[in-house]
Amino acid sequence: MIASLPDRIYEAAFVPELWPGVLEELSNVSNSAAASLVLFDDRASPKFIATDLIAPVLEAFDSANGWQKSEEVQLLFSMTPPSAFVYDADYFPPEALASNHLRLDRTRPLGIGGQVGSFVVMPTGEMALFSTERWLENNRPTAEDMERLNALRPHLARAGLIATRLGLERAKDTVSAMERIGLPAAVLSSTGLVLAANAMLEAMASVFRTVAFGGLAVGDAQSDLLFQQAVDSVRGRSAVSVRSIPVAAQDDRPPIIVHLVPLHRSAHDIFSGGDILVVATAVKASSMVPSPTLLAGLFDLTPAEARLASALSRGLALKDAAAGSNITVKTGRTYLERIFAKTGTRRQSQLLALLKSTEVLSRR
Incomplete structure (x- = not known):
């Protein structure tokens, strides 16, 4: 089923009524309880779509103005999103998770625990949040769960770009x-x-x-x-x-x-x-666009490649960037060659210029 999932992800971008089925499969391949897609635009209220189990929770959260009240959501916009799926307990401060009663009071009775999510920032300024809900009894995701989700992330990013532009409405022709x-x-x-x-x-x-x-x-x-x-x-x-x-x-x-x-x-x-x-x-100037995560997240880089690209964009030498990513210099060179191939650059100076040009634009 996972082999056909990318095609279904792209199809749902144009036929949004198919998203619940796609999200259900995203939940299944990651051994989760439910999944959702939330689209953020700094000019409009968030739009969302979800599987049956979590949809009423999001509807209640939305009705209670949870997007404005939740400390988690506010942190989402102030912290630089990683270019991978992350487990919420490894990303947000514990106090922020514990204070989100608008969510917890509705998910705990359902047997739902933490979340695994990915914040995909679009070059056009919007952001898509793909999130899976973990069962309390199976709360922490395995490495295999994360690997399967991250393999799908580039497809979700491109489909999210279309979905944000169409506003979760069906394309007719x-x-x-x-x-x-x-x-x-x-x-x-x-x-x-x-x-x-x-x-x-x-x-x-x-x-x-x-x-x-x-x-x-x-x-x-x-x-x-x-x-x-x-x-x-x-x-x-x-x-x-x-x-x-x-x-x-x-x-x-x-x-x-x-x-x-x-x-x-x-x-x-x-x-x-x-x-x-x-x-x-x-690239559009927007408060939602962090850099260099923007480019790293859109060029099909693996999480390890994205971390190295981000470190290099800060001006670190390859040796120091590799050390900061807990990899050897030899592995760092291998990752760098892959990054070159995926970004269309041939030298580290070209890669740095590409990443820095986006950083300048995002500050305007």
Whole structure:
């Protein structure tokens, strides 16, 4: 079942009534009691969707203005989210967890204990919280539970980007979906042919270019190599799994992240038989956007790779960054090579520039 879960995650991004089933499976693969998705936007009230067991708890929490009252939620916005799923007892101060009676008074009678969650910050400024609820009798997650969740996190991040833009409403067709997303976007066929593109993407001549046989390419050669590999991956022609591609800043244009979202099942029908949705995002200044976690979380880095990237972005030498991550320098070099491959950089100076450019933008 877990092998088909990524496709179902992407499908739910466009057909939100499918989220409860996806979240139920997310709960099952992590040996949890329930799961939920909460979308935060600094311009609107949070929206949420959940499995049956925890849905009434979230509804009551929302009715009691829990988002404004909960110390946990306030800390969520003030602490830098890690680029992985975390167990709440390992992340929040004990007093913050113990004081959240709006949640505890409703979850304890259900036999629910702690939470395992991941805060996914979008380049557009919103944030998605994917959370699983642990049974009291099986409270602390195992390493295997966390590994399964973190393997799904990049798919959840990209689906969360679509879900935040659509506002948990169903996309009806290609035109309405691309308008609602409000980002530069194009739909490709299984052969890479551009079936539709909105005006926002067509206006990005410095980022995208058309190629022979109606295909699409990225102007930057290194980024285009990653992009074409990702297209082949979505089409099943490559084992490469990276589907978020960085495009370095140019002149007065900020760094761009190009996401490839596979269109299967109902999403395939919504987009008139399209197979790949290409969406471009630029980093937006927002109180919700921490950096460098933003880039680390979106480029399919493992938690260990993300920690090393974050340390390097602070100006640490590889030796010191490795020591701070409790790994050997040799392992650190291996992680660094993987980070280079996933971010489209070739040297540590390029990686540092990419991470720092996002940090500057997030402070504006």
